[in-house]
Amino acid sequence: MNHFRAAAHSPAVTSRIGAALGVTFLLCFLTGLLSHLIQHPPGWFTWPSRPVQLYRITQGVHVISGIASIPLLLAKLWTVYPKLFERPAVRSIPHALERLSILVLSGAAFFEVTTGLLNVAQNYPWDFYFPSLHYAVAWIAIGSVVVHVAVKLPIIRGPKEPEKPEKPSPGLSRRGFLRSTWLVTGVAVVATAGATVPWLRHVSGLSWRTDKGTQxxxxxxxxxxxxxxxxxxxxxxxxxxxxxxxxxxxxxxxxxxxxxxxxxxxxxxxxxxxxxxxxxxxxxxxxxxxxxxxxxxxxxxxxxxxxxxxxxxxxxxxxxxxxxxxxxxxxxxxxxxxxxxxxxxxxxxxxxxxxxxxxxxxxx
The missing domain is CATH 3.90.420.10 (Oxidoreductase, molybdopterin-binding domain)
Structure with a gap:
């Protein structure tokens, strides 16, 4: 168990999962922004009628990337949570900004993926208008990502220390943790992608709405x-x-x-x-x-x-x-x-x- 924790909290693991999460979050944000503009177009925005499958693809990518973000987000938080309890709580202004960005990002991200998942299931246990608040919080989430990356940029661009080879030990290795994360993410995607991707419909548990309505x-x-x-x-x-x-x-x-x-x-x-x-x-x-x-x-x-x-x-x-x-x-x-x-x-x-x-x- 101790070896598992050490492996999961490795900076290399955090970096790789963070990169994957960045890709899924960006895809989800951009396709969500596009969907919002189509439904509530400002004067400068136009949307073509062809190709006929375009919105089907972009909205499918929006939902699939959002689903993929859930296990990636949980894995990313698991890799970094010990640092959240380090003392002193604030060491400098950049450190305070980093902590604040993590707090805002975590809250906004969990709100987005939770409400988005409930929207996919058409379950709305709230009184607010989902599209407007989901759209507003998306900007908060992407803004906190920008702040977080900006604060971390010196570390990202700085010299890299060579990773120490893992010592054989019982438990899950870094590679094992990463492979488990990719596997869970892949299962989550396959379980939902059938709602949009026809050839996955027979293996997707959450494609129940397709082909099952009137006519x-x-x-x-x-x-x-x-x-x-x-x-x-x-x-x-x-x-x-x-x-x-x-x-x-x-x-x-x-x-x-x-x-x-x-x-x-x-x-x-x-x-x-x-x-x-x-x-x-x-x-x-x-x-x-x-x-x-x-x-x-x-x-x-x-x-x-x-x-x-x-x-x-x-x-x-x-x-x-x-x-x-x-x-x-x-x-x-x-x-x-x-x-x-x-x-x-x-x-x-x-x-x-x-x-x-x-x-x-x-x-x-």
Whole structure:
């Protein structure tokens, strides 16, 4: 046991695990930042409609790298925790900054990985709005990483003392500890990656949502949860343009040219699923309403009170013939949980922005 502790607390072990944790944290931060910008775009930000798999990949990397960070973070803390109890507690200003950065980094990192893991499981035992706080704490975490690296930089860049060879002893060696860390991290990744990576689905214990929803596609928010219990009699889709408002019945929409495409629906929780969607391409729909493809469109749902009851569909997507007002899923009329009578399905967009139960389009 004493040999195990000595091996685990080796500076070489700490450095290697810290480097791996830095990579996973950076990947998680950058892909999370990208997802936030897509969902809440500032004026300077644009997001393309192609390739259609791009958001599926970036959000999958976000969740997988976050999962990989959990065992790496625990291993990293195990390697350094004896130093946290050294005396004197503070020896200099740089030492105080280092300790403060470790405290902030540890707290922010545990908050991020814990809430992120619960988000993947769609379990929210809190009252705050998860995306906003998760995003804010991510900046705190990455800022504390920068401070920590800056304080440690003289040591990192300084001359390296040769490592003493390990003496044969009972217990886990440095290499054994590192190999165990890589193994646990790999198992954690494989156990979750199947939600995004199709060929891992049969070995991933946490890919349970994929292929198991209505019409072969998972459902995050049901029609009952959204309060869309029935479609109003005489439902018609309204399309408001600068020239006026036109309305289309479901029969009218079916009579328009139909486009069929295989597109993934990718959720912020990390799961994704490809499906075959059929409906009216937005360029055709806008022309039928007297508007130009490439116009920005505000989408309004029959759902009135949900956080995503409205969405903004930018011109890059409304000009793309693969952006559909979908009427069918996998060859069947949309089920209520998938947005009957019609929903948006646009390539390279988060699932929360693929608005269901569409009632009105406002062309800008």
């Amino acid at each position: 072969g596609v998972p459902v995050n928010r049901t029609a009952a949860a959204a309060g869309v219990l029935e479609i109003p009699p005489g439902w018609r889709l309204e399309i408001a343009t600068t020239a006026g408002t036109r309305s289309f019945s479901l029969t009218d929409l079916v009579a328009l040219p139909q486009t069929t495409a295989e597109l993934p629906i990718a959720c912020v929780e990390g799961w994704s699923q490809s499906a075959v969607w059929t409906g009216v391409a937005f360029p055709d729909l806008l022309r039928a309403a007297g508007a130009e493809p490439g116009s920005d469109v505000r989408v309004l749902s029959l759902e009135r009170n949900g956080l995503y009851a409205t969405s903004e569909l930018p011109g890059t997507h409304t000009a793309d013939p693969l952006t559909l007002l979908a009427l069918q899923l996998n060859g069947e009329v949309l089920a209520p949980d998938h947005g009957y009578p019609c929903r948006v399905i646009a390539p390279n967009r988060p699932g929360v922005l693929q608005t269901k139960w569409v009632r009105r389009l406002e062309v800008r």
